[in-house]
Amino acid sequence: MSISDQLITQRRAEPAKMREEMRQVLTEKEQQTLGINMGAGSDHPRAWVGPPFIYDLLGAMQFQLLIDLGMRENHKFLDVGCGSLRLGRLAINYLLENRYFGLEPNVDILNRGCEMHFGADIEKSQVIAKKKATFAYNTDFDFSLTGGPVDFVFAQSIASHTGPAMTLKLLKAIADVSHDDTVSMVTYIRCGMPSKSNTEEGWFYPECVTYTDQAFGAFARQAGLHAYRTVWPATNIREDGLVTTQHPTILTKRPWKPRLNQRMTASLFEGIQKIN
Numbered sequence: 211m212s213i214s215d216q217l218i219t220q221r222r223a224e225p226a227k228m229r230e231e232m233r234q235v236l237t238e239k240e241q242q243t244l245g246i247n248m249g250a251g252s253d254h255p256r257a258w259v260g261p262p263f264i265y266d267l268l269g270a271m272q273f274q275l276l277i278d279l280g281m282r283e284n285h286k287f288l289d290v291g292c293g294s295l296r297l298g299r300l301a302i303n304y305l306l307e308n309r310y311f312g313l314e315p316n317v318d319i320l321n322r323g324c325e326m327h328f329g330a331d332i333e334k335s336q337v338i339a340k341k342k343a344t345f346a347y348n349t350d351f352d353f354s355l356t357g358g359p360v361d362f363v364f365a366q367s368i369a370s371h372t373g374p375a376m377t378l379k380l381l382k383a384i385a386d387v388s389h390d391d392t393v394s395m396v397t398y399i400r401c402g403m404p405s406k407s408n409t410e411e412g413w414f415y416p417e418c419v420t421y422t423d424q425a426f427g428a429f430a431r432q433a434g435l436h437a438y439r440t441v442w443p444a445t446n447i448r449e450d451g452l453v454t455t456q457h458p459t460i461l462t463k464r465p466w467k468p469r470l471n472q473r474m475t476a477s478l479f480e481g482i483q484k485i486n
Contacts, residue, residue: 229261245262259293259367273301273304276362276364279460285305285309285362287362288313289311290384294323295312299323302337302343310343313348313355315349351379361389363384363394365380367456368380368396368397370456372414373419374425376411381435381461382434384433390464392463397458398421408425430459430486437459439457439481439482439483439485
């Protein structure tokens, strides 16, 4: 485990401390601009998608995972639920033209995030225009914006809010835009007890739902995907004690295992387990 991973894991149960650390190094104006004092799900580009005081960290961790998995600038990438471009601000700049595809039903949050990061909304941003990033706005997991298969997919904090039918629909849609070597990451909140695994249908936000690895693995199997759980630093915990850190699960059409260099450089690959 890297030093940064150790530090994050040590702070897994101290969100108040992490928020306070940010307050100590930011001016009052910066705190207001960045929404540091808001709760997750609040009407702010950074808070809407999760704890605002670790917005930068979570985006960087997602991006680093993609790099660890082998994403290069020439690859095509689908960002499902791209929100306020927490990950997108890094991926868009990294990828070549016509390689980034973002799906987000909340157009307002997306535009406000684009303004925050790139100085203008989606339609007016020179960065978006230069990179020829493509966006779609729907809740049906319609990934036709990609125009065909992509190389990498990241669906962060989607299956933590979807019932079984919507979760399966998401995974089937991912399978439809995957070729044999596509690597996808979908996060969900794990629970150990089958009695806690969600069975209610619908969309739950800002509330969260949990699934056992067995339940999520079964959804992936129905979608024709192999599923592998990873180890992920526990950065999120609610005031009621529920750990809401969403561990990325790797999904592929063909059996997959991390290469030697990946196991040596990324601690999350040390605990890879197949769950279906």
